[in-house]
Amino acid sequence: DQQVKQNSPSLSVQEGRISILNCDYTNSMFDYFLWYKKYPAEGPTFLISISSIKDKNEDGRFTVFLNKSAKHLSLHIVPSQPGDSAVYFCAASASLNAGGTSYGKLTFGQGTILTVHP
């Protein structure tokens, strides 16, 4: 049961244009969402997060949008730079689950490979 899905395995974008990475989730208990960036053979690096009480959070070139009714979030990178080329993972956590607190456990999507061409 894939509770967090990134349906696009890869995305190719020209430098300077906008990159839009998408993520869908099924668990209505999720109330905190994150995006991570990962290079090969390295651990993921936290990029940006959003709480379910918001629908948008912005940090520099990165903006995350949350549509709770559609159970969908997206990451916008503008302008895209070649150094942004990496695998991007979305993740979600729930403050509570059926057994009580979730202890901050993250459920990850499969990742999207972003390639930004000069």
Added chain:
Amino acid sequence: SQTIHQWPATLVQPVGSPLSLECTVEGTSNPNLYWYRQAAGRGLQLLFYSVGIGQISSEVPQNLSASRPQDRQFILSSKKLLLSDSGFYLCAWSAGLNTEAFFGQGTRLTVV
């Protein structure tokens, strides 16, 4: 500032051999600790988490075990490795609920 150390970076082990991967966190106390695995071409799967010394919860049935002998130390172990244990193992910590987790550099384990 907080840092997380994970070692070794790469490991090649024969089937049936034991495993011990270590992770330590500095600059914080009583962190939540996690072990994740990334199989080839897939996302990160949570294996274990710990909210305190000696407290370990397993997320998936498997050939591995975890221990937390000290507040900021998290160990992933196996008595006998299987080929299917190959993967990229990541340790992470977080300060609690609704906050980001910070990851170590990962260990590439190849079981041959």
